[in-house]
Amino acid sequence: MTYTEILKAARLDPETFRGGELTVTTPVDGTEVAALRQHTRADAEAAIARAAGAFDKWRRVPAPRRGELVRRLGVALREEKEALGRLVTLDCGKIVQEGLGEVQEMIDICDFAVGLSRQLHGLTIASERPGHAMRETWHPKGVCGVITAFNFPVAPWSWNAALALVCGDPVIWKPSEKTPLTALAVQGICDRVCRDFGEDAPEGLIQTLVGGHELGQALSASEDVAIVSATGSVPMGRAVAGEMAKRLGRTILELGGNNGMIVAPSADLEMALRAIVFSAVGTAGQRCTTLRRLIVHEDIYDDLLPRLIAAYETLPIGNPLEDGTLVGPLIDKAAAGAMAQALKQAQAEGGTVHGGGAVLEDDFPGAAYVAPSIVEMPQQSAIMHHETFAPILYAVKYKTLEEAIALHNAVPQGLSSCIFSTDLRETETFLSAVGSDCGIANVNIGPSGAEIGGAFGGEKDTGGGRESGSDAWKGYMRRQTQTINYSRELPLAQGIRFDI
Numbered sequence: 001m002t003y004t005e006i007l008k009a010a011r012l013d014p015e016t017f018r019g020g021e022l023t024v025t026t027p028v029d030g031t032e033v034a035a036l037r038q039h040t041r042a043d044a045e046a047a048i049a050r051a052a053g054a055f056d057k058w059r060r061v062p063a064p065r066r067g068e069l070v071r072r073l074g075v076a077l078r079e080e081k082e083a084l085g086r087l088v089t090l091d092c093g094k095i096v097q098e099g100l101g102e103v104q105e106m107i108d109i110c111d112f113a114v115g116l117s118r119q120l121h122g123l124t125i126a127s128e129r130p131g132h133a134m135r136e137t138w139h140p141k142g143v144c145g146v147i148t149a150f151n152f153p154v155a156p157w158s159w160n161a162a163l164a165l166v167c168g169d170p171v172i173w174k175p176s177e178k179t180p181l182t183a184l185a186v187q188g189i190c191d192r193v194c195r196d197f198g199e200d201a202p203e204g205l206i207q208t209l210v211g212g213h214e215l216g217q218a219l220s221a222s223e224d225v226a227i228v229s230a231t232g233s234v235p236m237g238r239a240v241a242g243e244m245a246k247r248l249g250r251t252i253l254e255l256g257g258n259n260g261m262i263v264a265p266s267a268d269l270e271m272a273l274r275a276i277v278f279s280a281v282g283t284a285g286q287r288c289t290t291l292r293r294l295i296v297h298e299d300i301y302d303d304l305l306p307r308l309i310a311a312y313e314t315l316p317i318g319n320p321l322e323d324g325t326l327v328g329p330l331i332d333k334a335a336a337g338a339m340a341q342a343l344k345q346a347q348a349e350g351g352t353v354h355g356g357g358a359v360l361e362d363d364f365p366g367a368a369y370v371a372p373s374i375v376e377m378p379q380q381s382a383i384m385h386h387e388t389f390a391p392i393l394y395a396v397k398y399k400t401l402e403e404a405i406a407l408h409n410a411v412p413q414g415l416s417s418c419i420f421s422t423d424l425r426e427t428e429t430f431l432s433a434v435g436s437d438c439g440i441a442n443v444n445i446g447p448s449g450a451e452i453g454g455a456f457g458g459e460k461d462t463g464g465g466r467e468s469g470s471d472a473w474k475g476y477m478r479r480q481t482q483t484i485n486y487s488r489e490l491p492l493a494q495g496i497r498f499d500i
Contacts, residue, residue: 001321003033006090009083010185022177022210027093027329028319030366036180038211044172044218050204051143051170052224057202059140059168066166067117069201072193073162074110077103084154084185086321091179092153093329094283095320106158106186108452109468113162116473120167131487138477140168141250142226145219147240149232150331151286151389153179154186156231156254159456159467160476161206167476169227173208174219176232178331180210213239220244227252227476231288234413234461241463252475253463254456257415258387259438259447260293260408262430264401264421265300271444272420273304276393277311279446281327281372285391286335289416289440289448293384294395295404301397305376308395309354312372317359329367330390336368339390342383343373346394349381356392385411401426409437415458416440416447439466 003026007014017024017034024034039047058066077084081103088099125134144164148156153175161171175183187208194201209215216236219225220243229252230240237255244251261279263272279291296304320328330336336358343356356373372391377384384394398404408417417436420443421427427443429435439458440450450456455470457463466472492498 001086003031003090006083006086007033007181010080010087011083011188012087012181012185022180024178024180025332025366026090027331027367028090028321029364033090034181036210038177039209039215040211041214041218044209044215045222047172047204047207047209048143048219048222048224051172051207054170054202054204055140055143055168058170058205061168061200063117063120063166063168065200066168067114069193069197070110070117070162070165071114072197073190074107074114076189076193077107077110080185080189081107084182087182087185088153089320089328091181092150093320093331095325095328098283102152102155105155105452109158109162112452112469113166116163117166120473120477127483128493129485129491131485131489132491133484133486135482135484137480137482138474139480141476141478142169143172143224144169144476145172145174145225145228147174147216147219147228147230147232147236148176150176150178151283151288152231153182156467157183157186159452160229160252163467163473164227164476165206167473169476170205171207172219172225173206174215175208175210177210177212183208183210216240217243220249221247223247226250229465229467230254237463250475251463252465252467254288254458254465254467255463256387256413256461257288257290257458258292258385258411258413259289259416260295260411261291261417261447262398262401262404262408262419262421263294263296263300263304264419264423264426265297266422266426267300267420268422268444269300269304269307273307273311275418275420275446276308277315279448280393281312281315281391282448284328284330284370285372286331286389287448289450290391291393291447292387293380293408293411294393295398295407296395297404298397298399301395305374305395309374312355312374315372317369317371327372327391329364329369331368333368335390336370338388339370339373339392342386342388342390342392343375345383346375346377346392349383350378351375351383351394380407380410387413401429405430405435412461413458414438414460415462416442416450418442418445418447420444
């Protein structure tokens with residue numbers, strides 16, 4: 001398919017994508033595919049006002065009816081999956097299989113949220129006072145701003161939007177200015193679903209703003225935006241959190257990841273090898289859950305590393321729209337420059353570099369294709385504490401499990417982690433309070449590829465937020481403790497007497 005055909009298949013009109021000030025290029029070959037008009041801060045403020053009006057109506061709609069809207073959204077996404085998956089590839093450069101997988105995540109979270117709409121449960125609490133009852137219930141919180149990054153241009157929005165909508169909150173989406181096309185296509189789907197839903201879906205329920213950081217600033221600064229969920233870099237998250245803190249607003253932050261894998265002596269090395277390659281080079285190393293640090297026991301290091309290096313040498317790198325490609329391009333040449341600088345620093349810190357460097361420059365002069373790199377490090381030095389958004393895998397040796405866990409936890413980030421071992425004592429220790437300090441901890445699978453049923457997020461510089469499954473829905477609601485006196489007396493708690 002041509003780029004124009006991909007856009008049209010996703011119901012986008014290329015003729016309307018001309019003359020704007022935001023140039024959108026595809027990482028596939030670096031060519032321009034759109035020139036979009038950017039929204040202004042005034043546009044953002046108008047969108048916020050519409051969303052605030054929508055909140056007053058949407059919170060009154062019963063939660064199962066709100067779930068019906070999300071069910072219809074999931075049906076529409078199923079119908080558009082193939083077209084939207086290819087658009088994801090055009091927009092951010094990940095291979096088509098991963099693009100389709102990202103759309104499937106959207107479908108899955110819609111399914112989850114539909115069931116959730118009938119299970120927004122509270123608690124019944126025993127009261128110490130006769131003739132009294134206590135309850136805890138949850139109410140809609142307010143307008144939810146969602147800021148997303150280029151590497152997953154649609155799935156994180158859906159993790160937030162599907163939950164926010166069933167919880168009673170309107171949603172305003174600010175996608176990365178590097179990947180706005182998928183957001184516009186999804187907004188079109190949402191517009192059609194809301195229109196067909198009827199009067200229960202108020203104007204301003206789901207909106208998208210295209211542009212730069214000033215739009216995120218507007219969402220963060222507005223008293224009418226109750227929640228801002230932000231996915232992206234640590235500096236971006238700190239900026240959002242700082243602005244929200246000024247007005248004591250709620251944030252849900254999913255920021256940097258510097259994910260590690262411990263490979264123990266008892267590990268199934270064939271299984272570990274497959275997991276390492278997928279986790280380290282998938283999405284060209286541009287996932288927040290990408291494997292970046294490999295901590296291997298010294299007794300098996302010389303067995304595993306040569307096999308891993310050999311596997312890297314045969315990886316098919318190329319056009320992500322073509323079948324058979326496993327490694328597509330980086331998002332842009334700036335990302336390739338950051339990768340080159342990181343490899344240079346790793347060498348200066350004693351690392352031995354395998355692979356890396358630009359490839360396919362003659363075929364795609366405007367793009368940034370690179371060979372994934374493995375760097376053998378003498379110890380976990382400064383460069384390994386830094387997240388470089390590129391396919392660089394650092395490898396170090398360890399002697400004891402305690403040493404491995406200490407190495408693993410020594411970095412500022414705390415998103416995802418894993419251990420490969422068949423020793424129950426090792427795996428349970430890794431999952432215990434003295435083990436991994438990350439929000440996600442896996443055994444005998446890599447750090448990436450999370451399912452929507454579990455809460456997604458991490459600790460430390462990752463931000464502490466949780467999205468998607470489990471009880472992450474509580475982040476989009478406000479808690480209320482209620483006490484009801486159904487007696488004819490007025491006893492006070494703690495036995496206090498106050499007679500008048």
